[in-house]
Amino acid sequence: MIDHQLTEWGRDPATLEDEGVDPPPPLTVQKAIRLAEALRDEGMPNPQTVVRDPNGDIVFERAVIGGAELFHVWDDGQVEFRKVTDGKLIERRQLH
Amino acid sequence: MSDESGPISEDELLYRRIPASSGWYAPATGLRPETFAPHRTADETGLSVYRARFKSIEEAERGRAGKSYYVAVLRAGDLRSHGIRIEPSPIFGDPGHAELPDLNPAVRKQDATINAALTLEGLVRLVEGSYATEDGDPVVRA
Numbered sequence: 001m002i003d004h005q006l007t008e009w010g011r012d013p014a015t016l017e018d019e020g021v022d023p024p025p026p027l028t029v030q031k032a033i034r035l036a037e038a039l040r041d042e043g044m045p046n047p048q049t050v051v052r053d054p055n056g057d058i059v060f061e062r063a064v065i066g067g068a069e070l071f072h073v074w075d076d077g078q079v080e081f082r083k084v085t086d087g088k089l090i091e092r093r094q095l096h
Numbered sequence: 097m098s099d100e101s102g103p104i105s106e107d108e109l110l111y112r113r114i115p116a117s118s119g120w121y122a123p124a125t126g127l128r129p130e131t132f133a134p135h136r137t138a139d140e141t142g143l144s145v146y147r148a149r150f151k152s153i154e155e156a157e158r159g160r161a162g163k164s165y166y167v168a169v170l171r172a173g174d175l176r177s178h179g180i181r182i183e184p185s186p187i188f189g190d191p192g193h194a195e196l197p198d199l200n201p202a203v204r205k206q207d208a209t210i211n212a213a214l215t216l217e218g219l220v221r222l223v224e225g226s227y228a229t230e231d232g233d234p235v236v237r238a
Contacts, residue, residue, distance in 0.1 A: 018115035019159045020138040051119050051128060054135040055204070074205070087214050089207055 002036045002050050002060065009052070022056040025075065032058040032073045039071070047071070071095075100150060100191035101184050106173030109148035109221075110182070110194065111156035116164035116226045127220055131168060132213035134199045142185070142195030145170070150192025157227035166225035174219045180212055 006029055009016060013023035024032070032050075039060075040046070047060035053072075060071040067085035074080070083091035104110075112131060114121050120128045134143050146156045148169075159165045175182050175196070185195040196212075203209045 016117065018117045018163055019113070019165075020135045020144075021115050021118050022135070049125075051130060053130045053133050054118075054138075055133070055201075059130070082210075084214060087218050089211050089214065092207065092210075 142197035147192035
């Protein structure tokens with residue numbers, strides 16, 4: 001499902017543009033697809049949500065008890081893991 | 097000092113417009129913190145909001161023609177009690193424009209900005225909409 005969403009975004013990114021929202025650049029989409037494949041290959045639980053941020057970054061999220069775990073693909077190609085509990089950022093580390 | 101440049105009272109309500117296409121809000125799943133992530137150009141001097149004193153919620157929902165928008169409602173005093181500054185920033189045609197100056201693109205990757213967005217997500221009192229902006233509706237700045 002995530003792969004399909006990302007492929008759709010990569011196919012026609014201009015349709016995603018809106019007020020104060022940039023479409024994800026092709027490199028960010030490609031990086032996010034590779035991340036989704038890597039998470040799947042490592043047997044990680046699938047993200048439940050994939051969402052764009054205003055600057056065209058892509059965020060994967062899965063709910064965990066008390067919060068969420070997120071993978072953020074930034075515009076510079078960096079990927080980071082974040083953990084949020086009770087509405088606060090409690091962990092953050094760069095993966096690539 | 098003109099009224100629109102005057103201080104924002106604790107009880108003032110503020111509107112933040114949310115493009116429906118963004119996926120940052122859905123009635124079934126709620127609001128996401130990306131709603132409050134600063135855009136690299138549109139929010140250069142701070143995240144934009146609108147003061148309810150100067151604009152109806154229906155006006156705040158108007159964006160680009162052919163697009164739909166939600167509006168998140170916040171209270172100024174709630175922001176300040178969490179250390180989030182809000183300042184008037186009137187612009188031509190939009191006297192109720194205001195900004196959250198600490199949420200800007202220069203600091204968008206910092207922990208404090210990410211935490212502020214998470215805090216704002218929790219402070220939203222109500223989300224209204226969505227409203228489809230038609231061709232011919234007044235264009236309102238983001």
